[in-house]
Amino acid sequence: MHSKGNSCCCSFDECKLGTEWLLSRTRHRPKIAVICGSGLGFLAESISNKQAFRYEDIPNFPVSTVPGHDGQLVFGYINDKPCVFMQGRFHLYEGYSLCKVTLPVRMFKLMGVEMIIVTNASGGLCQDFKVGDIMVIKDHINLPGFAGQHPLCGPNDERFGIRFPCMSDAYSKDLRKLALDISTELGYSDFVREGVYCMVSGPNFETVAEARMLHILGSDSVGMSTIPEVTVAKHCGLRVLGLSLITNKVPLDYSNEEKVNHEEVLHISKMRAEMLQNVLNTFIARSDQVETINSC
Numbered sequence: 001m002h003s004k005g006n007s008c009c010c011s012f013d014e015c016k017l018g019t020e021w022l023l024s025r026t027r028h029r030p031k032i033a034v035i036c037g038s039g040l041g042f043l044a045e046s047i048s049n050k051q052a053f054r055y056e057d058i059p060n061f062p063v064s065t066v067p068g069h070d071g072q073l074v075f076g077y078i079n080d081k082p083c084v085f086m087q088g089r090f091h092l093y094e095g096y097s098l099c100k101v102t103l104p105v106r107m108f109k110l111m112g113v114e115m116i117i118v119t120n121a122s123g124g125l126c127q128d129f130k131v132g133d134i135m136v137i138k139d140h141i142n143l144p145g146f147a148g149q150h151p152l153c154g155p156n157d158e159r160f161g162i163r164f165p166c167m168s169d170a171y172s173k174d175l176r177k178l179a180l181d182i183s184t185e186l187g188y189s190d191f192v193r194e195g196v197y198c199m200v201s202g203p204n205f206e207t208v209a210e211a212r213m214l215h216i217l218g219s220d221s222v223g224m225s226t227i228p229e230v231t232v233a234k235h236c237g238l239r240v241l242g243l244s245l246i247t248n249k250v251p252l253d254y255s256n257e258e259k260v261n262h263e264e265v266l267h268i269s270k271m272r273a274e275m276l277q278n279v280l281n282t283f284i285a286r287s288d289q290v291e292t293i294n295s296c
């Protein structure tokens with residue numbers, strides 16, 4: 001632990017307090033955590049033996065402020081796999097520090113979770129992508145991180161992880177392969193792809209010039225979340241799978257009259273519900289096929 005003390009708002013002890021509060025109220029001991037993106041809270045619907053906690057009741061937990069993010073933690077089983085689902089995530093643009101945004105990930109680690117599946121809604125930059133495609137995240141570009149908005153800035157608590165974590169394999173290769181194999185088996189290969197996700201802070205959608213820049217930099221899709229959670233998950237040794245639903249195409253030229261909006265994002269999320277849920281549930285059911293620990 002850093003000798004100067006921890007200036008971050010979510011210390012090890014604060015994470016522990018929330019974790020112990022939960023563990024003393026549930027018999028569930030999840031090994032897999034799922035974060036549901038915008039409009040994707042339905043992913044928790046097929047959980048059996050459900051037990052839910054509202055975010056506002058959990059000590060030190062932030063609360064959801066964005067439409068399409070329900071605000072509860074749901075414990076239960078998918079097949080025979082113990083899971084916990086976040087129905088609603090937190091974003092930088094809501095005014096939360098990235099430390100607070102990622103506090104649930106550290107709580108999952110403390111409760112014994114080994115793998116995290118992050119989902120999100122994002123805008124397609126890759127010209128081959130269509131609305132409704134599912135992108136298995138291969139890598140990311142942490143744009144806010146370049147500007148110092150990074151969840152690991154500040155004193156490093158070694159109980160979570162090392163000072164300089166490797167990120168070149170943040171999204172486990174084996175998990176990506178399993179997700180892609182499952183998609184093929186389900187007959188979804190036409191609309192399941194792999195790509196690079198880029199985070200912007202939001203809350204505005206991109207200008208045309210910004211979108212062009214992100215595309216030139218190598219981003220296939222853009223959103224306002226996920227990367228802080230993945231970074232913290234990798235830091236504390238969780239295996240990560242990322243699934244991004246392409247809810248809109250990001251205009252890359254000035255002649256395009258389409259205007260991106262959050263209602264459209266939520267609408268497309270609903271439309272693709274069944275397919276995304278099939279991929280996710282099959283993945284969870286078969287997740288023990290992949291045993292490799294992801295480390296640099």
Ligand SMILES: O=P(O)(O)O[C@H]1O[C@H](CO)[C@@H](O)[C@H]1O
Binds near residue numbers: 037225262265
């Ligand atoms: O990333 P998730 O939480 O899925 O949400 C995405 O959708 C919202 C914009 O419609 C933004 O919050 C963006 O990040």
Ligand code: HPA
Binds near residue numbers: 224249265
């Ligand atoms: O086009 C987008 N840009 C940023 N975030 C998003 N989330 C969904 N779509 C988008």
